[in-house]
Amino acid sequence: MHKNKGRTGQLAYHFMMAPGMIFLVIFSFVPMLGIVMAFENYVPAQGIFGSKWVGLANFQYMLQIPDSWNILRNTVIIALGKIIFGTIVPIIFALLLNEIRLKWAKKTMQTIVYLPNFLSWAVVAAIVINVFDYTGPINNFLTGLGMHPIMFLASNHWFRKIMIGTDVWKNFGYGAIVYLAALTGIDPGLYEASAMDGANRFKQLLHVTLPGILPTIMLISALNLGNILNAGFDQIYALYNPIVYETGDVIDTYVYRVGLLGQQYSFATAIGLLKSVVSFVLLISANKLSIKFANMRIF
Amino acid sequence: MKKKIIAGIAAGIMLASSTVGLVGLPNPFTGNLQAAAATKQQLKPFGKYKKTITYTIGKSTPGIPKLPKGSTYEKNAYTKYLKQLLNIQNKDSFEAETGDSYNQKVSMAVASSDLPDIMSVDLNTLRELVANNEIQDLSSVYKSSTTPYIKAMYNSYHGRALKEATFNGKLMAMPSTQNANVPTMLWIRQDWLDKLGLKAPKTVDQLQQVLQAFVQRDPGNNGKGNTIGLALSKSVGGEYGGLFVADSLFSIYNSYPRQWIKQNGKVVYGSTTNQTKQGLAKLASWYQKGLIDPQMAVRDSIESLIISGKAGAFFGPWWSGDYPINSALQKDPKADWKPYIISKTGNGKISAYTQDPDSEFYVVKKGYAHPEILPKIVSALSDRLVRKDKNYKPVVDFVQGGYDGGKPINVLVNFDNATAQMYKNLQATVDGKKDPKTLTLDDTTSYNAIKTYLKDPKNAPVNAKSSYWSRMLGAKLMATTKVKNVDSLYFGQTKSMQLKWSNLQKLEDEAFLQIVTGQKPVSYFKTFVRQWHQQGGTQITKEVSQAVK
Amino acid sequence: MIRSKSFGSRLSYIIIWLLLLAMTALCFVPMMNMVSISFSNSSAASANQVGLLPVHFNLNSYSLLLEDGQFWRSFLISIERVVIGTSLNLILSVLMAYPLSKTTKQFAARNIYMNILIFTMLFSGGMIPLFLVVKGLGLMNTIWALILPGAVPIFDVILLMNFFKSVPESLEEAAMMDGASKLTILFKIYLPISVPALATIGLFAIVGHWNDYFSGLLYMNNPANYPLQTYIQQLNVDMTKITDPSQLKALASVSDKTLNAAKIVVSILPVLAVYPFLQKYFTTGLIIGSVKG
Structure with missing residues (x-):
């Protein structure tokens, strides 16, 4: 009786998993068969299973292209910039906000800075284009100071900085939430104790506050490690132009433009595969690291 | 319940395999055979x-x-x-x-x-x-x-x-x-020439003298040292029908930069020929004399030189009247730009490469x-x-009604000499030899602007003026200049080009710019050509020769 | 506390305030500028004279927008997508999270499923094979192409699973005694106490569906079927096509700035509508997501 019930229980569980799994099979596993394209010279008319097998030729080709290193560099610079500033700025904001006692002011400021996170990149791109326009507000300000206007979005000097800056702009408020939560978790007794020892505010920050949120910082940083090859397709695709390919072209945009628009399907799949593998390894290590150091697991 | 699950799994597998089938065996013959x-x-x-x-x-x-x-x-x-x-x-x-x-x-x-x-x-x-x-x-x-x-x-x-x-x-x-959009011509400030009492240049040497006079005597009152003789693009040359590139100068030396051409029966890349070296040497000597924009290497907007009235000459296609000269006229209605042809001996006979x-x-x-x-x-x-x-x-x-995009396919076929034809039709209409009603829609618009200009050339509105300069002066040179066509042979990408071309282009861009601006001596051209061949140029030349056979 | 109000601490308090206000203004001003442009007259807008407040306040662009059929068509498509897509996301997440929240003793295949989920979250076949599948199923140019490929939001499943884990075992056992089926337990016992978690993932799904622009570009064969954010992205596109810096300046003057600004403002209204709820729940999301292991 009992045993039987266990079996139906198991079946019920499988039954519940089934609808989701069907979707995963169709839209995740079947497309994964496409990965074989990375090892062949995919000719659409011959199909995935009829095209010629070329082994690692697409990967070798990737290493030979001078563009490769440039694109890898752009990707890592932009992604790292976003990770670093996307960690520091929210921490600073959370620390500052934590000092404020005025409830309504706190709430208002939070409401405003969280908002950009929920806008699409299509909308944010429109805002960015408006602000950095050749005759837009920033350039008005520059010319007001007697400087020359700058074509920011068509400048290889500025493009990466703007990508990092606007990404931080969009996300720092929301990113601060987790640190604010961590800050409230710090035992107030610790502050009192250090105040007794004559520690000033700065020393308290150094010896109580920062150690208190360190595990959170570690966890978030570890999570971000998996993003080191994700420089943000939606953002860059919405903002770049041929003039800034040199500094703004990242793996995902390159795959899209050269691989997909240029119809080098196998080549595109090969780059995508390599990127997936590297990200996968990074995330698994990140998970290990966060279990080890922060006693938290990502999944 | 068991049945349901099995049915569910089966459905899943069927769906999955049917998509595999679709992916694996696409059917190209889905048209209405x-x-x-x-x-x-x-x-x-x-x-x-x-x-x-x-x-x-x-x-x-x-x-x-x-x-x-x-x-x-x-x-x-x-x-x-x-x-x-x-x-x-x-x-x-x-x-x-x-x-x-x-x-x-x-x-x-x-x-x-x-x-x-x-x-x-x-x-x-x-x-x-x-x-x-x-x-x-x-x-x-x-x-x-x-x-x-x-x-x-x-x-x-x-x-x-x-x-x-x-x-x-x-x-x-x-x-x-x-x-065809060639020849590109030399556009020059006629009012500056008149002010200095100079004749329009016909040869390279005459052009040099004119530029020298512009820079030294400052006819535009830009202040000493602020007048720029020739406005030139960073890419220097090799953009078909382009603005601010010195293709018409290069062609005088039989140089066709950035083009695959036939020389002595062999396919060569124009940027690597000795003739191109001569063209670059001439430009380098001008740069050294201060006749070319000294900031060309870092200049973002060359148009601004034309619009602000700082530059006295540039190379541009027939439509330069519409852009950037139109903008220049809006700023200074007295800026009087005129197109001329520079040739080897001054007889007006030139050569030019063809485009894709x-x-x-x-x-x-x-x-x-x-x-x-x-x-x-x-x-x-x-x-x-x-x-x-x-x-x-x-x-x-x-x-x-100003609408656009209605044609199911935007196919456009035209005669190679369409611009010259346009000029001939407009001229004939102006001369009363052709009925304005027989003009195409575009030409009618141009004709009306030209009529407005001819009524009172001095006080004509900017758009009428620039339209006249483009279509009656610029296009006229297209129609009347004797041009020997040098065929550019190849426009696609060979296999090695996909891999190496962007790097070679970079090498080429830098070499051109460095030689012209004097950062490298003209003798560096030899080094450039050697590097170009070593870094894949030889192989690519072979592939292109094969492709155009 | 009163003692510590020395000059130094007051000064630092002022600096803190100034920094916070600056950061807030940095977020507020660019958004507000867009709103102001939409209410300004177009010549002031194209001359870039609009700052924080509208210049020559008027509603012209909004009345123009009312007549823009394509905009509203796209708007409706996005709404439709949000409603269907979010419902599907929620149903599938709930159904999958429950069995996964069980131990391997209770559900033997649990870890196998879990590994499959994590693998699919981190690994994909890429854009082209997925496209071929979507096309092969005949979903091109339909709203299903935007919804079905992302029907299982794995991250949400994991969030919800972690939340379900915290539900006391005793509740379920009591219901089992009464002979309730698993499905009944899930819907009668788990769901009512999971409202905050469901609200969290539901709201994030809404925003995610609303904001996605790229799948519209990929799967819609006709601009008439673009969802709203794809439509908005196409407004920006002219800028990204430039190959010559001089074009950038020319474009600024031709585009219809106030109308586009109005489109953008209207396109974020739905996000603003759910924003208060989002704000209420997004901390929950972060907390239930990070369960100590």
Whole structure:
């Protein structure tokens, strides 16, 4: 009786998993068969299973292209910039906000800075284009100071900085939430104790506050490690132009433009595969690291 | 419950395997094969079908939809015209904005082997489609279903226009053509010449003297040292019909930078020839004398030099009057720019390289039963509609309403010397030898501007002035200058080019700029050529020679 | 506390305030500028004279927008997508999270499923194979192409699973005694106490569906079927096509700035509408997501 019930229980569980799994099979596993394209010279008319097998030729080709290193560099610079500033700025904001006692002011400021996170990149791109326009507000300000206007979005000097800056702009408020939560978790007794020892505010920050949120910082940083090859397709695709390919072209945009628009399907799949593998390894290590150091697991 | 689960799993597997099937075995023959082939009557360029023939297309649309209210890309003045004339109707497989969005749709259509019956592709895609046997041979329908006028336009390129679309003797696509835009000319400040009492330059040496006078005597009152003789682009040369590149100077030395040309029976890359070295040496000596914009290496907007009145001369195509001179006139109505031809001996005879005669290629999917529909549409849109039926009311209203994007396919075929033709027609009309009513719509607009200008040249509005300078002065030089064409031979990408070309271009760009600005001596050219060959140039030259054989 | 109000601490308090206000203004001003442009007259807008407040306040662009059929069509498509997509996301997440929240003793295949989920979250076949599948199923140009490929939001499943883990075992056992089926337990016992978690993932799904622009570009064969954010992205596109810096300047003057600004403002209204709820729940999301292991 009992045993039987266990079996139906198991079946019920499988039954519940089934609808989701069907979707995963169709839209995740079947497309994964496409990965074989990375090892062949995919000719659409011959199909995935009829095209010629070329082994690692697409990967070798990737290493030979001078563009490769440039694109890898752009990707890592932009992604790292976003990770670093996307960690520091929210921490600073959370620390500052934590000092404020005025409830309504706190709430208002939070409401405003969280908002950009929920806008699409299509909308944010429109805002960015408006602000950095050749005759837009920033350039008005520059010319007001007697400087020359700058074509920011068509400048290889500025493009990466703007990508990092606007990404931080969009996300720092929301990113601060987790640190604010961590800050409230710090035992107030610790502050009192250090105040007794004559520690000033700065020393308290150094010896109580920062150690208190360190595990959170570690966890978030570890999570971000998996993003080191994700420089943000939606953002860059919405903002770049041929003039800034040199500094703004990242793996995902390159795959899209050269691989997909240029119809080098196998080549595109090969780059995508390599990127997936590297990200996968990074995330698994990140998970290990966060279990080890922060006693938290990502999944 | 068990049954349900099993059924569920089975359904999942079936769905999965059916998609595998679709992915693995795409069927290229999904067109309406069953439709009967065209009769002899229907093969004629304007032979009308009895039953409406529907054809699918990939529609490339303007960025902002500019159709009249109630019209669609499948139902507007142009599709109505085609329906009336030929009884054909387009159905759009996809519609996307010209550029990335359209290319993405084409790429996805190719990836899934599900092409529309007719679509426009670029040269590389055309080659892929031919290699993979996915499009039809159009040789016979081109013969049977294209009007003589269209054929004459294609032939005006002396075979170059159709050659790119021909593979093993078979015509695989009908291209849109790009007509000649050379020679580029020297545009110079006539008011400065007059002020200094100088004659317009005809040779390189005379030009040098004029530039020297401009820089030293500051006729524009820019302040000492602020006048720039010649405005020049960072790329220096090799952009066909481009603004601010010194192609007309290079050609005097028989140099054709950035072009694949034939020299002594061999295919060479123009940037690496000794002749190009001579051209660069001349520019370098001018730069050293201060005759060229000293900040050319870092100049973002060369136009600003023209608009602000700092520069006295630049090389530009016939339409330079419209841009950037139009902007310059708005700032300073007295800026009097005039075009001249510089030649070796001053006799006005020059040479120039040709450009890619084709801008895009229209292909017909393999298996589509009515391939003749493509040449018929081309004949209808590029011949009949602009000549015999040019007063077809719906289309006239459409164009005059400022609408755009109605043609199911944007194919454009024109004579190679279309600009010179335009000038001749306008001149004849001005001289009273041609009825203004016979002008095309575009030319009528130009003619009205020219009339306004001629009434009172001094006080003519800016747009009338710039229109006159472009179409009557610039285009006149196109029509009357004797040009020896040097054919640029290759425009695609060979296998090695995909890998190495961007690097070689960088090497080339830097070498040109460094030599002109004196950062490297002219003798560095030899080093550049050696490096260029070492880093893949030799191999690429071999591949190109093979490709153009 | 009163003692510590020395000059130094007051000064630092002022600095803190200034920094916070600056950061807030940095977020507020660019958004507000967009709103102001939409209410300004177009010549002031194209001359870039609009700052924080509208210049020559008027509603012209909004009345123009009312007549823009394509905009509203796209708007409706996005709404439709949000409603269907979010419902599907929620149903599937709930159904999968419940069995996964069980131990391997209770559900033997649990870890196998879990590994499959994590693998699919981190690994994909890429854009082209997925496209071929979507096309092969005949979903092109339909709203299902935007919804079905992302029907299982794996991250949400994991969030919800972690939340379900915290539900006391005793509740379920009591219900089992009464002979309730698993499905009944899930819907009668788990769901009512999971409202905050469901609200969290539901709201994030809403925003995610609303904001996605790229799948519209990929799967819609006709601009008439673009969802709203794809439509908005196409407004920006002219800028990204430039190959010559001089074009950038020319474009600024031709585009219809106030109308586009109005489109953007209206396109974020739905996000603003759910924003108060989002704010209420997004901390929950972060907390239930990070369960100590």
